[in-house]
Amino acid sequence: MKVCFFDIDGTLIVSGGAGQKAFARVFREQFGVDEISQAVSFAGRSDRAITLDLLAAHDVEPSDENWRRFHDAYIAVLPESLAANEGTVLPGVEALIATFAAADGVEVGLLTGNVIRGAEAKLTHYNLWHHFAFGGFGDTHTSRDEIARAAVVAAGEHLGISPNGDSRLAVIGDTVHDITCARAIGAYAVAVPTGLTSIDELRAAEPDLAVETLEDAKTLIDWITA
Structure with missing residues (x-):
């Protein structure tokens, strides 16, 4: 093989930052986070790890339920973010x-x-x-x-x-x-x-x-x- x-x-x-901007939008709309923490690294990491770290950083329970809530909202807004960013x-x-x-x-x-x-x-x-x-x-x-x-x-x-x-x-x-x-x-x-x-x-x-x-x-x- x-x-x-x-x-x-x-x-x-x-x-053009479409993924991170979609993350930020979901955290704002779903969890009331105006600006996601810059202390959480995105580069080379899994979406699940990033999300759980961001949830914890903003005092939101990093639960499976909140992960699924993030995931579904992220998938919904990502195509729009891709189209809006070069x-x-x-x-x-x-x-x-x-x-x-x-x-x-x-x-x-x-x-x-x-x-x-x-x-x-x-x-x-x-x-x-x-x-x-x-x-x-x-x-x-x-x-x-x-x-x-x-x-x-x-x-x-x-x-x-x-x-x-x-x-x-x-x-x-x-x-x-x-x-x-x-x-x-x-x-x-x-x-x-x-x-x-x-x-x-x-x-x-x-x-x-x-x-x-x-x-x-x-x-x-x-x-x-x-």
Whole structure:
């Protein structure tokens, strides 16, 4: 099994802050929070973890009921937020996906902190969703490592083989969390500073490959398609 897992925000796309603005709107409308705490980090984390931390930071019970309340409202407002904020598919993304699609025995999946319906909304907006048949998402897990393990299981189920067999896995992402979760599943870690994390910070986390943009991913292509 050869699988390349892509992060979404800061790796495949930038959305002009559409996701965070949708978060802020939901917290305002559903929980009466005028301004969400800047002390809660979004980068590289799961939507569930971010939401539970924000609920706690604003003295709202971080319960399953409030998580579901947030989730449903967020999915309802996210398409409008995407349409209202200017974003783009990042350089090299479409060509890299096309290269993998043309390669023998290579599959692409998602490994993201987005909830699955949020991932679908974002990637449908940028005409990328149809490329990805499986992945790991931020609906259930707060840990990126657990999301990574779920992504491997999903890949195995989709391909009809054991994820514990002879596998060649790669994770492409723009944060240190993407590198560490790659390690959790024994994957090749590819770092790209097209999000909010600098190339120096990413290199300090010791990825297998660091590239300035996905236009520079020849080494990854050679490795995954070998």
